[in-house]
Amino acid sequence: MIGVFDSGFGGLTILRDLQKVLPQYDYLYLGDNARAPYGSRSFETIYRYTLQAVRELFSRGCPLVILACNTASARALRSIQQQVLPFEFPDRRVLGIIRPTAEEIGHVSKTGHIGIFATAGTVSSGSYPIEINHFYPELKVTQHACPMWVPLVEYGERESDGARYFVKKEVEAVLREDPEIDTILLACTHYPLLEKAIRESTPPGVNLVFQGSIVADKTVDYLKRHPEIEKRLAKNGKTSFLTTDTAEFFEKGAFFFGMQDISAESLTF
Numbered sequence: 001m002i003g004v005f006d007s008g009f010g011g012l013t014i015l016r017d018l019q020k021v022l023p024q025y026d027y028l029y030l031g032d033n034a035r036a037p038y039g040s041r042s043f044e045t046i047y048r049y050t051l052q053a054v055r056e057l058f059s060r061g062c063p064l065v066i067l068a069c070n071t072a073s074a075r076a077l078r079s080i081q082q083q084v085l086p087f088e089f090p091d092r093r094v095l096g097i098i099r100p101t102a103e104e105i106g107h108v109s110k111t112g113h114i115g116i117f118a119t120a121g122t123v124s125s126g127s128y129p130i131e132i133n134h135f136y137p138e139l140k141v142t143q144h145a146c147p148m149w150v151p152l153v154e155y156g157e158r159e160s161d162g163a164r165y166f167v168k169k170e171v172e173a174v175l176r177e178d179p180e181i182d183t184i185l186l187a188c189t190h191y192p193l194l195e196k197a198i199r200e201s202t203p204p205g206v207n208l209v210f211q212g213s214i215v216a217d218k219t220v221d222y223l224k225r226h227p228e229i230e231k232r233l234a235k236n237g238k239t240s241f242l243t244t245d246t247a248e249f250f251e252k253g254a255f256f257f258g259m260q261d262i263s264a265e266s267l268t269f
């Protein structure tokens with residue numbers, strides 16, 4: 001199976017696009033719902049939680065795990081790749097979603113000014129400006145943390161007046177900081193669920209970039225370049241779901257992320 005990990009429900013927005021583009025594979029999704037959100041947690045905690053999840057997905061037969069969470073990709077990916085895999089799991093791979101997104105974002109902006117909406121953890125890691133400027137040194141990147149957005153999504157408040165208020169506040173703040181921004185990247189997997197409220201507050205000339213299809217296309221490339229991983233993946237088109245909260249909580253919440261009639265298994269670390 002391809003393991004797909006997120007702190008909660010947000011990674012389902014990435015899973016949906018993976019299933020669209022690569023429907024033949026089997027997926028095992030793990031949402032750490034009981035401990036979400038990760039966004040404002042310390043580096044050490046995010047690393048520890050993410051590593052636990054990766055070990056769980058490995059133990060259930062995933063040769064490849066995608067961290068479908070920007071915060072986990074920003075805070076834990078490099079340490080797992082450098083300090084854990086070579087010693088304990090030399091034949092397994094863990095991929096994040098920041099680099100693939102950074103590689104593509106430069107093609108979208110005309111003004112060369114990009115806004116990034118992300119969690120506080122992703123913003124303070126500096127991963128996006130570093131990765132984007134590595135590929136496109138000429139781009140001006142303005143990051144902005146939106147600490148209220150994940151709780152609004154996780155608790156089903158996506159289209160409430162409260163959601164509109166907090167979305168407008170952050171959109172106005174980033175455009176005040178750099179009025180030349182013509183491209184905004186939603187660099188948190190939960191944020192596509194706020195699309196309606198974000199579009200309402202965003203001026204018409206500003207593009208919104210969603211990560212799901214970028215990550216899915218990059219995974220296609222990755223599997224072509226890594227037949228040694230690809231040939232170990234099951235191809236029955238099945239998806240299973242694990243959550244650290246109750247199965248019922250996950251099944252209900254996943255419905256709002258477009259996953260209908262699923263059944264989840266609850267696990268505790």
Ligand code: DGL
Binds near residue numbers: 068071188
């Ligand atoms: N969905 C995650 C991301 O992409 C983080 C949400 C959270 O747990 O704070 O950053």
